[in-house]
Amino acid sequence: MKKNFTINLYGMLFNIDEDAYQLLENYLRNMRDYFSKRDGGEEISDDIERRVAELLSEQKEAGIEAVTIENIQDIMKRIGNPQEMDCEDEDRQSGQAQQHEQTPPPTPQFQEEKRRKFYLDGRDKMLGGVLSGMCKYFGGTNVLPWRIIFILLCFVSFWGAAIVYMVLWALIPEAKTAEERLLMCGKPVTQENLNNEIMYGMGSATPAAQGGNGTGYGCLTSLLTMLVTCLKVAAMLILIGLFIGLIIFLGITLISVVCVALDVSIYFLSEDFWLSYVMALAPSIRWWALVFALSGLIVTFIPLYALFKSMTLVKAEDSMRNTTHWGLIATWIVALVVAVVSFIGFISQMVYYTKVESDREHAEYVKENTRNGMYLTEASWEFLTESGWKILKLENADNDIMDRGESMEYKTQEDVSYEKQQIEFLSLEQENKSAPMLYDIGKTLEVSPGLYRLAALLKTDGQGNAFYAKMGGNIIFQKDINEYMPADTSATHRTTDFIYRKRTTPEMDKVLAEEELIPFDVYIQVKERGTLDYGFSNDKALRNNPWTATEFKVVRMRLELVDENTVK
Amino acid sequence: MNTENVKSQMRKGMLEYSVLLLLRRQPAYATDIITQLKNAELIVVEGTLYPLLSRLKRDGMLCYQWQESTQGPPRKYYALTPEGEKALDELDTAWAALEKTVEILKNPLTETPQQPTGSDISAEQH
Numbered sequence: 001m002k003k004n005f006t007i008n009l010y011g012m013l014f015n016i017d018e019d020a021y022q023l024l025e026n027y028l029r030n031m032r033d034y035f036s037k038r039d040g041g042e043e044i045s046d047d048i049e050r051r052v053a054e055l056l057s058e059q060k061e062a063g064i065e066a067v068t069i070e071n072i073q074d075i076m077k078r079i080g081n082p083q084e085m086d087c088e089d090e091d092r093q094s095g096q097a098q099q100h101e102q103t104p105p106p107t108p109q110f111q112e113e114k115r116r117k118f119y120l121d122g123r124d125k126m127l128g129g130v131l132s133g134m135c136k137y138f139g140g141t142n143v144l145p146w147r148i149i150f151i152l153l154c155f156v157s158f159w160g161a162a163i164v165y166m167v168l169w170a171l172i173p174e175a176k177t178a179e180e181r182l183l184m185c186g187k188p189v190t191q192e193n194l195n196n197e198i199m200y201g202m203g204s205a206t207p208a209a210q211g212g213n214g215t216g217y218g219c220l221t222s223l224l225t226m227l228v229t230c231l232k233v234a235a236m237l238i239l240i241g242l243f244i245g246l247i248i249f250l251g252i253t254l255i256s257v258v259c260v261a262l263d264v265s266i267y268f269l270s271e272d273f274w275l276s277y278v279m280a281l282a283p284s285i286r287w288w289a290l291v292f293a294l295s296g297l298i299v300t301f302i303p304l305y306a307l308f309k310s311m312t313l314v315k316a317e318d319s320m321r322n323t324t325h326w327g328l329i330a331t332w333i334v335a336l337v338v339a340v341v342s343f344i345g346f347i348s349q350m351v352y353y354t355k356v357e358s359d360r361e362h363a364e365y366v367k368e369n370t371r372n373g374m375y376l377t378e379a380s381w382e383f384l385t386e387s388g389w390k391i392l393k394l395e396n397a398d399n400d401i402m403d404r405g406e407s408m409e410y411k412t413q414e415d416v417s418y419e420k421q422q423i424e425f426l427s428l429e430q431e432n433k434s435a436p437m438l439y440d441i442g443k444t445l446e447v448s449p450g451l452y453r454l455a456a457l458l459k460t461d462g463q464g465n466a467f468y469a470k471m472g473g474n475i476i477f478q479k480d481i482n483e484y485m486p487a488d489t490s491a492t493h494r495t496t497d498f499i500y501r502k503r504t505t506p507e508m509d510k511v512l513a514e515e516e517l518i519p520f521d522v523y524i525q526v527k528e529r530g531t532l533d534y535g536f537s538n539d540k541a542l543r544n545n546p547w548t549a550t551e552f553k554v555v556r557m558r559l560e561l562v563d564e565n566t567v568k
Numbered sequence: 569m570n571t572e573n574v575k576s577q578m579r580k581g582m583l584e585y586s587v588l589l590l591l592r593r594q595p596a597y598a599t600d601i602i603t604q605l606k607n608a609e610l611i612v613v614e615g616t617l618y619p620l621l622s623r624l625k626r627d628g629m630l631c632y633q634w635q636e637s638t639q640g641p642p643r644k645y646y647a648l649t650p651e652g653e654k655a656l657d658e659l660d661t662a663w664a665a666l667e668k669t670v671e672i673l674k675n676p677l678t679e680t681p682q683q684p685t686g687s688d689i690s691a692e693q694h
Contacts, residue, residue, distance in 0.1 A: 040623075047598060047644065051599065
């Protein structure tokens with residue numbers, strides 16, 4: 001008992017056994033694939049199909065109800081397979097082209113020598129048939145171990161193997177005709193083998209894989225096809241992105257090469273365009289970049305081209321020969337190696353020259369911002385000039401005396417204008433922990449006799465700091481300052497009242513408490529007119545304590561005459 | 569010497585000419601041509617004819633028109649074009665020359681002076 005179909009061939013209906021149908025379909029498809037490569041091939045195939053219909057209808061008239069596999073085999077023998085048709089016809093065809101050559105044309109279809117070609121095996125595939133084709137190419141019969149090894153390779157190579165798979169899939173053609181299948185398996189292309197391949201090879205291969213009678217497997221294949229298409233589109237988008245990026249990169253490289261050659265400043269692109277700037281530094285960077293850009297373009301373009309072809313041409317007409325494929329793959333691999341090497345070269349050169357350049361810039365900056373042998377940041381110098389502070393001595397201290405991270409200005413930024421007016425924040429910190437910090441900072445004021453009040457908010461982490469007031473080089477007032485937690489908030493408020501000339505806001509109270517600031521409040525008796533130098537220092541000459549702090553901060557300092565006549 | 573090979577080369581050589589000859593008599597469709605060629609033992613497999621017809625048509629030797637058939641699908645009836653007729657006439661001449669050559673080669677003793685005959689043959693052949 002056999003399953004039976006009804007098929008429609010050019011308007012005529014035939015009842016045909018399942019196996020006979022399979023064979024007929026393979027035969028006709030093989031024919032179409034074979035002739036599709038030439039002019040008018042479609043028409044030839046149509047005519048032959050029509051002839052098949054005619055022969056079938058003859059059999060029907062002779063009283064055969066259902067077409068069996070034997071009937072189809074008879075018909076195939078009568079009409080012949082494409083290679084046979086061409087054999088009888090071929091000499092004339094090639095004879096025309098070779099009129100002037102006396103040698104008889106060779107018949108390439110019938111070479112007895114054993115040749116192998118790498119094709120995708122469309123009939124035994126999970127994704128693209130690459131592994132199956134590879135297995136057959138190397139003479140294997142069972143693909144399963146190949147697949148297992150491939151999956152392991154994918155993990156080991158961080159999906160590198162998967163990328164190679166995609167490239168091969170896109171570049172290698174699928175074995176479609178019986179001849180190509182024979183070449184794939186390394187069987188000699190002889191008449192007998194061709195017939196066997198058509199008659200048995202095709203029929204015996206899993207018929208469901210051909211997607212004819214779509215069951216669960218068919219559904220899975222269509223799902224896979226969809227997934228694959230999505231992957232292809234994603235890969236294409238990534239490749240296009242890379243490609244455009246590389247073109248821009250190449251453009252920048254070329255511009256910097258030209259600019260350097262013409263001795264034009266690279267800065268016309270942009271004031272601080274880092275990449276072109278770095279490239280202008282040394283010729284070696286530009287050459288690495290150029291090699292990387294060009295090889296990278298090849299690396300991205302080849303798979304992009306292959307993907308594009310595989311997606312646009314549904315049936316690529318043997319557009320690329322096998323040698324071209326291998327040539328492209330070889331080019332790709334070489335370009336990939338060159339790209340990786342040049343990329344590493346480019347990056348290492350860039351890192352090196354960027355460091356050299358930034359060191360040079362830093363040295364220049366330090367030179368510009370060194371005054372009286374002391375180096376401070378530009379902002380620090382600005383602050384000192386604006387606030388009237390003078391740095392008399394500074395050793396082993398941080399170069400940035402603006403401690404912005406913890407500054408009051410930063411923390412109470414709700415009323416920025418007020419803070420900017422009122423708060424000055426000077427921060428001195430030890431730089432090298434193994435050596436002591438030395439500082440002497442102060443201000444000057446022209447004074448007349450009277451009682452002066454000085455208030456400030458301070459912060460320090462140790463002892464050995466002192467406040468001093470000098471007139472004409474003589475110390476007229478000195479007071480040690482030690483770290484302590486201000487338990488007496490009224491003292492703080494008294495001081496801040498004086499400093500800010502009004503009560504502080506609750507927000508500021510909070511900040512002052514958090515910063516653990518020490519209210520410093522003293523009265524100084526000035527007896528004669530002159531210049532008063534006053535400030536803070538941990539110089540041994542000025543303090544009465546062997547210890548010294550690693551941190552000293554002043555938040556606003558105010559000195560004012562409170563009574564001209566009072567002598568305290 | 570492989571006579572089979574030579575025979576098949578001969579058949580191949582005259583296949584195109586034969587098809588044109590058949591079509592000179594009357595337009596025909598592929599199956600007619602196949603039957604006659606098979607009777608004449610010119611082809612082994614039927615499929616050979618189709619690429620040949622396609623090529624002749626592309627070269628402008630043949631044209632075809634569809635005709636309804638009492639049984640089965642409509643048929644393509646092939647006929648010679650004027651260009652095809654012209655080509656066929658040329659082939660006729662060539663064939664006659666071939667026949668003559670073979671005739672001469674088969675009976676070398678009918679004409680004793682060999683030199684002129686030899687030059688005649690080569691003149692015809694070239």
